[in-house]
Amino acid sequence: MTYLTRDPIDAAALLAEVAARGHGGISLFVGAVRDHQDGRGVIRLEYSAYEPMAEAECRRIVDEALGRWPVAVALRHRIGELAVGDVAVAVAAGSAHRDEAFAACRYVIEEVKRRVPIWKKEFYADGHVEWVDPTARRPEAPAAALAPGANA
């Protein structure tokens, strides 16, 4: 696996991956497990994935970023069981200038959250267990919104 990992994510290693002598700016985003969600205490969670598609979709997203901006990009998403504070995802984008670095980093994390088939089961302090559905408060997105070409 290139983009998915069952091991802890080392954010500093991602910085090193995109560092280059011509890169003046690196934007790094680190997503960690919060201790709360919608007002409920979270104890731990499990990420699962449609692994071959998640890998392919991550590669497509990274390639899209490389095509749009003159950047180097590193991306890692952890799967398996995570505790509060654990890093779930990290994205690093390095470029000669910070505008491109920020734009590429933001693009990758937004697309990862929107498109990559990874699911999260949260275990709450009150004993409940739930699959997280970020679309639950909005109408369910039609499949067309996720079809190729819809991001242009």
Added chain:
Amino acid sequence: MTYLTRDPIDAAALLAEVAARGHGGISLFVGAVRDHQDGRGVIRLEYSAYEPMAEAECRRIVDEALGRWPVAVALRHRIGELAVGDVAVAVAAGSAHRDEAFAACRYVIEEVKRRVPIWKKEFYADGHVEWVDPTARRPEAPAAALAPGANA
């Protein structure tokens, strides 16, 4: 000194400073010394500062970010002699949600570059030495643009 340092900047330490159990997102920006500037090869550079004002201005910028967004912020700017690839500045912003983390991180780095009295002397491969003037291609900003209240 709190925000200025003559020692190498440890970006991972800044991540740790803003990590908290309620923080799901951390945006980190790392600015490093590029090997080129306007097409010329850069060998090394020296950052100098009006140190007490630079410290005060960094604190004001961080306080502004804390007042605008529910974030934790860490900021470090290196001064003295730096080589290509050395980290010159790092900003980390942690928040419950990534929008705020990105916004605060971006705000801090933009304001640092705009307002903090730090100067950069670049030593080029061709033997030239120059004070970097980011305003050189635009009309010189009037003092009023930097006066208190002008950022609202």
Added chain:
Amino acid sequence: MTSDVSVRVLFFARYAELMGREAVDLMVPAGATVAEVLERVRATLPEAGRLPPRPVCALNLRHVKLDARVAAGDEVALLPPVAGG
């Protein structure tokens, strides 16, 4: 005359729990759409009544619309709302 082909349908996360399984192999007419594969799933497995009417689907590791057509050996995946990051 149309020949039938075998496709594999995958269920993930909450859908796997609703279905009580992670996959099923089905025969469908060659050139059937993903929507027709879903109809065959519903006709074959009663638990499929718990799935949303138009789930997000992938075909061979790519998101597709429901009018995409399948071929022999294709892998169709039903994807609950994703929650990575």
Added chain:
Amino acid sequence: MTSDVSVRVLFFARYAELMGREAVDLMVPAGATVAEVLERVRATLPEAGRLPPRPVCALNLRHVKLDARVAAGDEVALLPPVAGG
């Protein structure tokens, strides 16, 4: 009748090189503006002719407009275009 007060004027980076010094102590009328302090600098030090007509200035560690007024013991700094980050 206005009494004179002492203020310290600081030069940094390229301005320090142009001036050949990093600071000068000057007497100015109490309540003088930063613009008037600059005039006094120009009247006192010929090298000040190399400075821009309206440099960015700070008074006691804060950016100010040129009409800000100084008091005894104040520190006025002339700031070349900054280049941090």
